[in-house]
Amino acid sequence: MLNRKSFLQLSSLGLGSLYFSKLSAATSGGFKPIVISTWAEGINANKAAWDILKNKGRSLDAVEAGVMVTEASQNCCVGLGANPDRDGFVTLDACIMDEHGNCGSVGAIERIKHPISVARRVMEKTPHVMLVGEGAQKFALAEGFPLEPQKLSDDAERSYKEWLKKSEYKPVINIENSGQGHGPFAPSHLDNGDLNHDTIGMVALDAMGNVSGSCTTSGMGFKMRGRLGDSPIIGAGLFVDNEVGAATATGLGEEVIKICGTHLVVELMRQGYKPEDACKKAVERIVKKDYAKAKENQVGFIAINKKGEYGGFCLQKGFNFAVCYGDTTNFLVDAKHYF
Numbered sequence: 001m002l003n004r005k006s007f008l009q010l011s012s013l014g015l016g017s018l019y020f021s022k023l024s025a026a027t028s029g030g031f032k033p034i035v036i037s038t039w040a041e042g043i044n045a046n047k048a049a050w051d052i053l054k055n056k057g058r059s060l061d062a063v064e065a066g067v068m069v070t071e072a073s074q075n076c077c078v079g080l081g082a083n084p085d086r087d088g089f090v091t092l093d094a095c096i097m098d099e100h101g102n103c104g105s106v107g108a109i110e111r112i113k114h115p116i117s118v119a120r121r122v123m124e125k126t127p128h129v130m131l132v133g134e135g136a137q138k139f140a141l142a143e144g145f146p147l148e149p150q151k152l153s154d155d156a157e158r159s160y161k162e163w164l165k166k167s168e169y170k171p172v173i174n175i176e177n178s179g180q181g182h183g184p185f186a187p188s189h190l191d192n193g194d195l196n197h198d199t200i201g202m203v204a205l206d207a208m209g210n211v212s213g214s215c216t217t218s219g220m221g222f223k224m225r226g227r228l229g230d231s232p233i234i235g236a237g238l239f240v241d242n243e244v245g246a247a248t249a250t251g252l253g254e255e256v257i258k259i260c261g262t263h264l265v266v267e268l269m270r271q272g273y274k275p276e277d278a279c280k281k282a283v284e285r286i287v288k289k290d291y292a293k294a295k296e297n298q299v300g301f302i303a304i305n306k307k308g309e310y311g312g313f314c315l316q317k318g319f320n321f322a323v324c325y326g327d328t329t330n331f332l333v334d335a336k337h338y339f
C-alpha cells in the first residue's frame with residue numbers, strides 16, 4: 001500500500017493520479033469516492049465531505065456539507081467574516097451542481113451564513129438557476145435561513161478602514177508569492193499565505209459514480225457594489241457533467257468568466273484530456289487572450305473525472321488544492337503553474 005510520502009513522490013512525478021485511477025478500477029463494482037477542493041482550507045472542508053462519501057452518501061450532500069465548514073469558519077475570507085465591498089457590505093456568491101445537471105446559484109446575498117445551502121434550495125425549490133441580491137435574501141428568509149447581524153468581523157472592519165484611506169481599486173488577487181497577499185486589498189492580519197483566499201470550490205465523485213460540485217465566496221475584497229465574479233456562475237466558477245467529470249475555479253473571476261473556464265475544462269476532459277492537462281489548457285487560453293493581464297493575476301482550476309483521476313493548474317506559483325480519498329488520506333497538492 002502506498003503511504004502519503006511515497007504518494008507525494010509519485011505525485012511530483014505526475015503519477016499520483018495514475019496510481020489512483022488503477023486503484024479505482026481495482027475496486028470491484030462501485031466507484032472509489034474522492035473529493036478535492038481549492039486552497040488549504042480545503043483540508044477541513046474535505047473531512048466533512050468525506051464523512052458523507054465514505055458512507056456511500058451522495059456527492060451533492062458531500063460538496064454542500066464540505067464548503068459549509070469553510071463558510072462558517074472565522075479564520076477564513078469565505079463567508080460573513082470576510083472583507084466587504086467598497087460600500088462596506090459583505091456580499092456572498094455561491095453555486096452548486098448535481099449529477100443530473102441541475103444547478104442553483106445566489107449572487108451578492110447579504111447577512112446569510114450559508115449561501116451554498118440557499119443555492120441548493122434555488123436549485124431544488126424554484127424553477128430558476130440564479131437569484132441575486134435582495135431577492136436571494138428574501139428567498140433565503142422564506143426558506144427559514146436566519147438573518148445574521150449586519151456587522152463586519154473585527155478583522156474585516158480593520159482591513160476596510162485601512163483600505164478606505166486610499167480607496168485604491170486595483171484588482172490583484174491571490175498572488176501569494178508576490179508578498180502582497182491580496183495585492184492592494186491584502187488585510188495585513190491575513191497576509192500569511194494560507195488564509196488569504198475568498199473562495200472554496202469543491203468537486204466530488206461518490207460511490208455510485210456520480211459527480212457534483214460547489215463553489216462559495218465573498219468575492220473580491222473591496223469590490224464595486226454589485227460586482228459578481230465567476231463563483232456563482234455555472235460554467236465559470238463551477239461545472240459538472242456526470243458523463244465526464246467536474247471542475248471548479250478560483251482567482252480573478254473576470255478572467256475565468258471570459259473563457260467559461262470550468263465548462264472549458266470539462267469539455268477538454270470530454271475530448272480525452274486528463275484533469276491536470278485540461279486545467280492547463282484552460283489556463284493557457286487565459287494567457288493567450290491577454291498575456292500581460294494573465295502575468296499580473298492568479299487563476300487556478302481543479303478537476304476530477306469519472307475514473308477518480310484529479311488534477312489542477314494555475315497561472316502563478318502559490319495555488320494549492322486539497323485531495324481526499326480516505327480517512328487518513330487528505331493532503332495538499334501544489335498546483336503546477338504557467339509562469
Ligand code: SD4
Nearest residue numbers: 198199219229250251253
Ligand atoms: C471571484 N473567484 O470573486 C473569486 C475570488 C477568489 O479566492 O477565487 N478568491 O472572482
